[in-house]
Amino acid sequence: MSRETRTVQALGFEDESSGALVPPVHFSTTFARDAEDYQTPQGRSYLRCDGATQELAEAILVDLESAEESMVFSSGIAACTAPFHGLKQGEHALISRTLYHGVLSFVKEFSESWGILIDYFETGNLEELEQKLIPGETRLVWLETPANPTWAITDLETAAKLTHQAGALLAVDSTVATPVLTRPLELGADLVCHSATKYLNGHSDVLAGFLAVRDPSLELWRRVKMHRKFGGTVLGSMEAFLLIRGMKTLHLRVQRQSQNALELARYLEAQGSINWVFYPGLESNPGYPIAKKQMQGGFGGMLSFLVSGGKKEALEVLSRAQVFKRATSLGGVESLIEHRKSSETVETETPDNLIRMSVGIEAVEDLLEDLRRMLQV
Numbered sequence: 001m002s003r004e005t006r007t008v009q010a011l012g013f014e015d016e017s018s019g020a021l022v023p024p025v026h027f028s029t030t031f032a033r034d035a036e037d038y039q040t041p042q043g044r045s046y047l048r049c050d051g052a053t054q055e056l057a058e059a060i061l062v063d064l065e066s067a068e069e070s071m072v073f074s075s076g077i078a079a080c081t082a083p084f085h086g087l088k089q090g091e092h093a094l095i096s097r098t099l100y101h102g103v104l105s106f107v108k109e110f111s112e113s114w115g116i117l118i119d120y121f122e123t124g125n126l127e128e129l130e131q132k133l134i135p136g137e138t139r140l141v142w143l144e145t146p147a148n149p150t151w152a153i154t155d156l157e158t159a160a161k162l163t164h165q166a167g168a169l170l171a172v173d174s175t176v177a178t179p180v181l182t183r184p185l186e187l188g189a190d191l192v193c194h195s196a197t198k199y200l201n202g203h204s205d206v207l208a209g210f211l212a213v214r215d216p217s218l219e220l221w222r223r224v225k226m227h228r229k230f231g232g233t234v235l236g237s238m239e240a241f242l243l244i245r246g247m248k249t250l251h252l253r254v255q256r257q258s259q260n261a262l263e264l265a266r267y268l269e270a271q272g273s274i275n276w277v278f279y280p281g282l283e284s285n286p287g288y289p290i291a292k293k294q295m296q297g298g299f300g301g302m303l304s305f306l307v308s309g310g311k312k313e314a315l316e317v318l319s320r321a322q323v324f325k326r327a328t329s330l331g332g333v334e335s336l337i338e339h340r341k342s343s344e345t346v347e348t349e350t351p352d353n354l355i356r357m358s359v360g361i362e363a364v365e366d367l368l369e370d371l372r373r374m375l376q377v
């Protein structure tokens with residue numbers, strides 16, 4: 001059976017007690033112990049540590065990412081920052097410069113002040129990555145591909161090889177690629193992270209995150225598990241249920257979003273008023289050859305473009321949107337458009353004239369017409 005079929009059927013779930021095909025929501029925070037030996041027959045004792053609804057969501061992600069284990073978190077940022085909580089004072093971590101701003105904010109505000117030695121490399125520049133890796137000392141390399149908000153591409157196979165040569169672990173925020181298009185663990189990464197708020201849930205109505213791992217015996221994974229348990233960042237049961245429901249349509253949504261985005265990107269590229277279009281599926285994009293190799297079946301639903309001028313001109317373009325909703329976030333069925341710099345919480349390299357779009361599953365003609373309206377062409 002294909003991965004797509006397994007995902008649609010929530011791994012073939014059938015409830016043993018009722019025969020229900022839709023997984024129940026287990027709200028109980030506590031679980032019964034045996035009278036005889038005081039054991040928990042199902043291995044669960046308290047919801048912050050173990051929950052059946054959470055475990056089904058985790059099993060689906062394990063299957064999607066070719067992982068060995070996964071953990072579901074209360075948000076994407078809780079998942080992304082957990083590995084940094086797992087590092088110890090004096091340990092070295094390398095992160096790519098073009099990154100979701102929330103992770104950068106966390107690392108600058110907390111990891112650096114806690115004594116984690118953080119260094120940066122240019123996104124996608126593997127020579128710089130190699131130079132900055134300190135063999136035997138670097139513990140973690142963190143990157144995103146395609147990376148917010150320019151969708152710069154990193155060659156994961158080579159990045160993993162270089163990282164491992166230095167004795168470090170590679171963690172990839174794969175929120176934008178989704179496991180439909182790229183499975184970083186199959187390409188050598190050690191950890192993969194998702195803001196499940198985005199494509200995995202897909203309906204802009206759940207805040208959730210995932211981490212998945214290839215080798216659960218890693219010391220870092222043990223500490224990440226401890227952190228979720230004692231930092232209290234597990235996902236609630238209702239959210240886990242909604243996430244399971246959302247993931248059933250993941251493949252269909254991502255295929256349509258990728259098709260729509262490619263069409264919009266080609267349209268934008270043909271417009272004279274646009275200085276530059278950032279989309280890894282355009283042959284003119286420097287990341288295209290690698291994206292073609294490591295993204296299967298599409299290039300994702302995220303694209304950005306630069307307008308002539310600055311923030312004022314960008315906001316004028318946005319003010320004319322009627323189909324695209326002016327809002328941050330991504331990965332939902334409805335198309336969103338935003339002035340990216342206004343959403344970011346930390347000093348980044350995002351230009352003031354950059355507009356970011358999360359392309360949804362609407363009829364592409366309506367999206368094209370809206371773009372024409374926005375650009376007045």
Ligand SMILES: *Cc1c(COP(=O)(O)O)cnc(C)c1O
Nearest residue numbers: 075076077078100175195197208
């Ligand atoms: C949104 C996002 C996050 C943070 O996830 P939340 O669910 O908002 O906490 C992390 N990484 C990427 C790439 C994101 O887009």
